[in-house]
Amino acid sequence: MDLEVIAGRIRAEFHEMPGLRLTPAQARRLWGLEVEMCRAVIDRLVASEFLRWTPAGAVTRTES
Numbered sequence: 001m002d003l004e005v006i007a008g009r010i011r012a013e014f015h016e017m018p019g020l021r022l023t024p025a026q027a028r029r030l031w032g033l034e035v036e037m038c039r040a041v042i043d044r045l046v047a048s049e050f051l052r053w054t055p056a057g058a059v060t061r062t063e064s
Contacts, residue, residue, distance in 0.1 A: 001020060003037075003040060003044065003050055006031070006033070006037070006041050007044055007045060009031075010027075010041060011033050011042065011045070014051070014061045018061070019060070020061065021056075021058040021060040023057060023058045023059075024038060024039065026058075027042065036049060036064050042059055045059070046059065
């Protein structure tokens, strides 16, 4: 799968569901991704400041 396509799909889901918070394990199950791909997508979205890590170890959309 193309990382940019997956990242776009995940951005859309976070836009559609404000307040969504997912642990990496929950994200893998929801999006049907392998561990490495899920981590790569999360890392990319965190680096772009679209997502942020919570103190509890989940990702959520960065508030602007």
